[in-house]
Amino acid sequence: xxxxxATTTVDTATGKAKTMVxxxxxxxxxTHGVLRILLELDxxxxxxxxxxxxYLHTGIEKSCEDKTYSQxxxxxxxxxxxxxxxxxxxxxxxxxxxxxxxxxxxxxYIRVLMVELQRISSHLxxxxxxAIDLGAMSVFLYCFREREEILKIFEFVTGQRMMTSxxxxxxxxLDPPTGYLQRxxxxxxxxxxxxxxxxxxxxxxxxxxxxxxxxxxxxxxDAIALSMTGPTxxxxxxxxxxxxxxxxSSYEEFDFxxxxxxxxxxxxxxxxxxxxxxxxxxxxxxxxxKIPPEGPVRTEAPGIVPPEREKMKTEMxxxxxxxxxxxxxxxxxxxxxFAAIESPRGELGVFVASDGSPKPLRVHFRGPSFIxxxxxxxxxxxxxxxxxxxxxxxxxxxxxxxxx
Amino acid sequence: MAENSNQNTNVVVERxxxxxxxxxxxxxxxxxxxxxxxxxNVLRDAAERCRGDKELQFNLLSDATCVDRYPxxxxxxxxxxxxxxxxxxxxxxQVRLSADDPVVDSLVPxxxxxxxxxxxxxDLFGIRFxxxxxxxxxxxxxxxxxxxxxxxYPVEGYRDIPSIATRYTRNRP
Numbered sequence: 001x002x003x004x005x006a007t008t009t010v011d012t013a014t015g016k017a018k019t020m021v022x023x024x025x026x027x028x029x030x031t032h033g034v035l036r037i038l039l040e041l042d043x044x045x046x047x048x049x050x051x052x053x054x055y056l057h058t059g060i061e062k063s064c065e066d067k068t069y070s071q072x073x074x075x076x077x078x079x080x081x082x083x084x085x086x087x088x089x090x091x092x093x094x095x096x097x098x099x100x101x102x103x104x105x106x107x108x109y110i111r112v113l114m115v116e117l118q119r120i121s122s123h124l125x126x127x128x129x130x131a132i133d134l135g136a137m138s139v140f141l142y143c144f145r146e147r148e149e150i151l152k153i154f155e156f157v158t159g160q161r162m163m164t165s166x167x168x169x170x171x172x173x174l175d176p177p178t179g180y181l182q183r184x185x186x187x188x189x190x191x192x193x194x195x196x197x198x199x200x201x202x203x204x205x206x207x208x209x210x211x212x213x214x215x216x217x218x219x220x221x222d223a224i225a226l227s228m229t230g231p232t233x234x235x236x237x238x239x240x241x242x243x244x245x246x247x248x249s250s251y252e253e254f255d256f257x258x259x260x261x262x263x264x265x266x267x268x269x270x271x272x273x274x275x276x277x278x279x280x281x282x283x284x285x286x287x288x289x290k291i292p293p294e295g296p297v298r299t300e301a302p303g304i305v306p307p308e309r310e311k312m313k314t315e316m317x318x319x320x321x322x323x324x325x326x327x328x329x330x331x332x333x334x335x336x337x338f339a340a341i342e343s344p345r346g347e348l349g350v351f352v353a354s355d356g357s358p359k360p361l362r363v364h365f366r367g368p369s370f371i372x373x374x375x376x377x378x379x380x381x382x383x384x385x386x387x388x389x390x391x392x393x394x395x396x397x398x399x400x401x402x403x404x
Numbered sequence: 405m406a407e408n409s410n411q412n413t414n415v416v417v418e419r420x421x422x423x424x425x426x427x428x429x430x431x432x433x434x435x436x437x438x439x440x441x442x443x444x445n446v447l448r449d450a451a452e453r454c455r456g457d458k459e460l461q462f463n464l465l466s467d468a469t470c471v472d473r474y475p476x477x478x479x480x481x482x483x484x485x486x487x488x489x490x491x492x493x494x495x496x497x498q499v500r501l502s503a504d505d506p507v508v509d510s511l512v513p514x515x516x517x518x519x520x521x522x523x524x525x526x527d528l529f530g531i532r533f534x535x536x537x538x539x540x541x542x543x544x545x546x547x548x549x550x551x552x553x554x555x556x557y558p559v560e561g562y563r564d565i566p567s568i569a570t571r572y573t574r575n576r577p
Contacts, residue, residue: 066559097435145512227465227517240489245478335434338485349485353471366467374520403543
């Protein structure tokens with residue numbers, strides 16, 4: 001069945017329809033955006049499913065080719081709008097790899113702190129919307145209450161709640177303001193109790209267990225074959241986490257576990273994400289101790305990283321570099337680089353190719369939502385129609401990233 | 405770290421060259437990343453080797469993408485990012501295609517996860533994959549003309565955009 005041939009099949013002997021085709025989305029609220037799925041149904045059972053996307057395709061990769069390397073950072077925010085800092089980090093790491101830049105330790109730790117806060121906020125949105133899809137209204141309100149606290153920290157540190165563009169090539173946009181660690185500390189002290197609250201509401205809840213246990217099973221072999229990454233793969237028992245396997249941004253200095261489960265159903269994925277939030281809090285606590293109070297947050301690379309404001313007032317070279325960076329940009333050597341981070345949804349890879357000009361030859365985002373969504377037919381075929389919603393929610397897709 | 409990656413590279417190159425002397429046409433080392441350029445006709449067999457060989461075990465296809473080097477020839481470069489979860493290693497396989505014959509064997513039989521990645525490349529670059537089970541457009545509308553990520557496709561598309569002068573004068577008396 002393709003989209004063109006999606007028709008209701010008729011039993012010729014009796015003249016009755018055997019299966020019917022239902023068009024789910026693109027406006028369905030539990031598709032988390034504009035995802036359309038063609039479902040072939042036999043009664044309430046899903047026989048076949050064809051996801052259809054592209055409704056949010058904005059050509060971000062093409063637009064990146066028309067901007068300088070620094071300008072393209074603002075576009076990366078808008079891919080996965082629940083993880084803008086992670087996108088900034090992945091893109092900047094790819095360009096830094098292309099340039100061969102080293103980032104100061106202080107900036108690396110602050111990056112880790114911010115990205116882990118972002119992971120918690122993304123998981124909170126996931127948990128709230130997933131629960132509301134399955135009928136648990138109150139969890140949504142609690143999750144968004146805590147997410148608001150994280151967004152307030154982002155606003156305080158980066159100046160923006162969502163489209164932060166805080167992580168820049170060679171370091172950070174600016175030094176975090178005084179008192180930001182106290183705010184993070186307040187949040188970190190509050191959060192474990194709040195996670196317990198969610199668990200009290202859901203983990204032992206009979207309706208929750210009934211809707212998620214045994215639903216959407218995928219074996220570890222299938223998950224790897226379909227290139228799944230992130231919590232969906234870890235719930236299948238494969239401890240593949242980029243932070244451990246290919247450490248970046250000094251993650252090797254942090255002590256944390258990679259939670260895995262073996263049941264590989266919606267409930268297992270829920271438990272993995274809850275455990276991941278706790279691990280993220282552990283990383284944040286360590287990062288707060290590690291971040292030195294003083295030190296540069298940008299690497300010294302004339303012509304690539306903008307000079308400090310004070311220097312521009314006294315040094316002519318600094319002023320010239322500043323002008324050149326913002327008018328024509330910088331030119332990395334010809335070559336290509338692939339950098340991957342562990343985003344809340346899985347492996348977020350950025351591929352950057354340079355031909356030696358100030359604009360990238362090609363920027364490609366390996367969106368984990370896009371690739372994990374590929375396994376959706378495998379999860380839902382043979383299941384009930386009501387479980388389709390649970391399965392879409394459990395993959396944790398962000399349509400901005402699927403369509404780019 | 406760098407030494408370690410070099411050793412791993414040697415293993416991969418050795419295994420692939422040992423299987424077929426002309427399996428690799430070029431080895432590119434750049435910033436710690438290894439890229440193996442593979443001739444087009446051996447791509448699927450080489451990929452099968454990378455996945456199945458006991459000493460390589462590249463079981464996860466992380467990413468596949470294309471670079472358009474127009475007007476240079478060979479115009480297209482396909483890059484497959486492979487990950488070996490058991491060996492903790494990464495590798496990039498590259499295939500170069502000319503502009504007049506952008507056809508290559510599909511890797512869906514090796515990694516089923518290549519399905520949508522190849523559909524995306526087909527959609528945006530117009531490269532055809534032999535043996536792909538379902539080669540349709542994925543991000544663009546089905547009746548779209550042209551391949552938007554090619555370099556000879558304008559960034560603003562082929563729409564009629566009024567020039568700036570007419571835009572500002574149109575509604576004025």
